[in-house]
Amino acid sequence: MAPALALLLLCQVALYTTVTSKNVCGRPDVADGIEELTLNRVYEVGDQVNLVCERGFLPSTATPRKLTCTDTGGWTPSDLACSPKMCPIPRPLQPLAMGRTEAPFKSVLNYTCDDGYVMQGANESRCSHDGTWSNPPPLCKAVNCPLPKSPRDGRIVFDKPVTGSTTMYGQGWTYECNPRMAPSYERGSCMADGSTTEPPLCREVSCTIPTGIPNGFITFAVMRQHGYKETVKYACNEHYILDGEAEIQCQNSGNWSSKPVCRVPCAVGIKRGRIFYNAKKLWIGDLKPNRVLHGEHVAFYCLNRAERCGYPVASTCNDGTIPIPECFEEPGKVEYTLRAKTLPSEITMCATSPPARPA
CATH class of the missing domain: 2.10.70.10 (Complement Module, domain 1)
Structure with missing residues (x-):
């Protein structure tokens, strides 16, 4: 019984060796757009496959490309390329397509209307295999x-x-x-x-009797309650700058609209030095009175020690305060009196001003 069993096993091994020793080719690797559904999983040596493009793709050559299964288990090369068909983008939409005039097969256009407009038509369109859109662009009609x-x-x-x-x-x-x-x-x-x-x-509706503002006055008004949309006008004292609407109105809420503010002038807070103000270079002692109006600009002169030159740094009067730039150094009495020509305002001006720290 044992010899017969050994013979049977040997026959099975020989049969297995005979079947599996023959080379075969697996499904060929193909590029995008080439039809794969008609391809088998295994091919024998010598078998041929005709490659064709999927629907919606254009072949790079008019004749089909054939692949042959070789005895090495590989396939002969193919240069077939399949490019998608293109759908022309509707002209009104081309600016939104970043200048593109065509879209490839399977592209999708999604449409929306602005608020207050109703869409008439489909909100989606797809590029079909024949190079046309599945739906025309919809219309957006105003509500x-x-x-x-x-x-x-x-x-x-x-x-x-x-x-x-x-x-x-x-x-x-x-x-x-x-x-x-x-x-x-x-x-x-x-x-x-x-x-x-x-x-x-x-x-x-009525608004309360209007009240005054600091450093300003009501130009003309009867001191009484005022009705809806009645107005009162304000002005500022001399040298004060009106900030806001001069005229306020009684609103439908029974409140006045916002009153303006009179912004305070500034005194330039240095005793010695030269400034640039109102298109003029002035010694601080010649600024009489020492007053700069709100919103006006004053330039102070700073020294660039590395280049030994001067440069101006501007500051702005803001409601009574005008900051002095950190780079400005007020000269002493002797320097100011006897060596005024060496001050940053009097020496050569720098070709470019170094970045100044904010005032």
């Missing part, structure tokens, strides 16, 4: 709103003329009330969802 309702005891003033029974998205208007009355809010519009602002309430 229409019904005409707004006027407030009781008031009316509506449109920003632009309106015709018909509707108005377009973005159209705005102002609500006005009869004399001595104010709307609870003043503005309305046609909104993105196609609705309009509800009309406000008209009610009597």
Whole structure:
């Protein structure tokens, strides 16, 4: 029994050796765009494969490329290349495509409309295998709103003329009330969802007796309560600069709009030295009175020790304060009196100013 079993095992080994010793080729590696569904997993030596492009791709040659399975288990080379077909990008969209005029097969265009516009058509289009888009570009149509309702005891003033029974998205208007009355809010519009602002309430509104401002005064006003949209005007004392709107208005909230501020002039805080002010070079003693208005600029002269030259650094008067640049060194009495020509303001000016630390 044992010899028969040994013979059977030897036959099986011989059979296995005979089958597996024959070289075969696996599925060939192909480039993108080449049809793979028709390829087998295993080929015998001498088998040939015709390579073709997938639908939606163009071959680099008119004749099919053939591959042959060689006895080494490899494939003969092929130079077939498949490029995707192109769809022309609609001209209005080309600026958004960074100058491109075509898109390759399988590309997708997604469309959106701005707020206040409704899309008519498909919001997506795909580049098809035949070089056309699956859907044309949609249209974005502006939302229409019904005409707004006027407030009781008031009316509506449109920003632009309106015709018909509707108005377009973005159209705005102002609500006005009869004399001595104010709307609870003043503005309305046609909104993105196609609705309009509800009309406000008209009610009597008054503002308290206006008060003065530091370093300024009310130019003319009767000291009484004021009604909606009545105004009061302010001015500043001499040498003070008005910052803000000179005229304030009684608002629909019953409060005044913001009052202006009178900004304080500055005194230049050095005793000795020269400055550049109002397009003139002045010794500080010649600045009479020592006063610079809010917002005006003054240049101080600093020394570049490495180059032995002077350079100006500007500073600005801000509500009573004018900072002195850190690089400025005020000369002593002797230097200022006897050696004034050696000061940074009097020596050669630097060709370029070094970066100065902020004043």
